[in-house]
Amino acid sequence: MVSLEGVSKSFEGRAVIHRTSLQIGARERVALIGPSGCGKSTLLRMILGLVIPDTGTVTVGKVQVTEATAREVRRRIGYVIQDGGLFPHLTAEDNVTLVARLGGMPTERMRARVDELVDLAGLPKTLLARYPRALSGGERQRVGLMRALMLDPDVLLLDEPLGALDPIIRARLQEDLRTAFQRLGKSVVIVTHDMGEAAYLADSIAVMRDGRIVQQGGVRDLIDHPADPFVSEFVGAQRSLAGAIA
Numbered sequence: 173m174v175s176l177e178g179v180s181k182s183f184e185g186r187a188v189i190h191r192t193s194l195q196i197g198a199r200e201r202v203a204l205i206g207p208s209g210c211g212k213s214t215l216l217r218m219i220l221g222l223v224i225p226d227t228g229t230v231t232v233g234k235v236q237v238t239e240a241t242a243r244e245v246r247r248r249i250g251y252v253i254q255d256g257g258l259f260p261h262l263t264a265e266d267n268v269t270l271v272a273r274l275g276g277m278p279t280e281r282m283r284a285r286v287d288e289l290v291d292l293a294g295l296p297k298t299l300l301a302r303y304p305r306a307l308s309g310g311e312r313q314r315v316g317l318m319r320a321l322m323l324d325p326d327v328l329l330l331d332e333p334l335g336a337l338d339p340i341i342r343a344r345l346q347e348d349l350r351t352a353f354q355r356l357g358k359s360v361v362i363v364t365h366d367m368g369e370a371a372y373l374a375d376s377i378a379v380m381r382d383g384r385i386v387q388q389g390g391v392r393d394l395i396d397h398p399a400d401p402f403v404s405e406f407v408g409a410q411r412s413l414a415g416a417i418a
């Protein structure tokens with residue numbers, strides 16, 4: 173469904189992605205994990221056509237992502253960022269329906285879709301009348317998810333969607349996201365710093381360091397067969413409560 177083949181990128185003469193490849197199949201969920209600044213968001217932005225690689229190719233479905241096709245490709249992708257990325261001057265509902273309205277979706281269809289999505293996102297419908305500033309972080313994130321899903325995209329990209337939330341809300345949203353992913357069966361790429369979250373939400377985890385994917389596999393692979401000392405250090409650095417007590 174999504175394929176990055178040998179992509180690289182430099183900004184201001186500094187290489188931030190070094191010839192990297194990543195494939196995400198239909199219905200497959202991949203987590204991108206790695207230290208701050210290793211290039212996770214840049215890879216997501218390449219899939220969206222917001223960053224065009226210096227070498228290599230990105231394809232979504234059968235379409236190669238270029239400056240010319242980026243807008244068309246973005247219509248097939250839902251994108252969720254930290255804190256929802258909502259427009260502050262629009263109500264939650266107007267945030268969710270904005271692109272559909274601009275695209276001329278009939279009102280009845282739009283209403284039906286919003287009803288489906290409040291159910292999927294686990295959000296009371298009454299909250300949709302509020303502006304983002306009157307919503308909690310978790311509620312904003314649920315609205316962000318609804319907005320990303322409004323046009324029923326084939327691919328869902330989430331860039332640290334739960335990073336700013338407290339642990340209880342985060343755990344609830346993790347559960348609801350997992351259920352939504354299972355129900356929807358879309359290709360998903362989720363960026364996170366949290367190995368537990370990656371293992372819970374994704375089929376496989378791609379560990380990045382310094383602009384490269386150093387290993388991709390299931391969480392057991394990463395623990396039992398780390399490709400190098402960095403992977404073991406990174407996996408081991410995620411302190412569990414049980415470990416802290418011990």
Ligand SMILES: Nc1ncnc2c1ncn2[C@@H]1O[C@H](COP(=O)(O)OP(=O)(O)OP(=O)(O)O)[C@@H](O)[C@H]1O
Nearest residue numbers: 183184188206207208209210211212213214215363
């Ligand atoms: N448009 C840009 N111009 C210059 N440098 C950039 C640009 N975009 C990203 N970078 C740099 O590229 C590197 C990778 O950034 P990126 O945002 O992809 O990292 P990340 O792994 O997502 O980090 P974090 O986990 O902190 O969000 C960083 O050093 C960043 O400063």
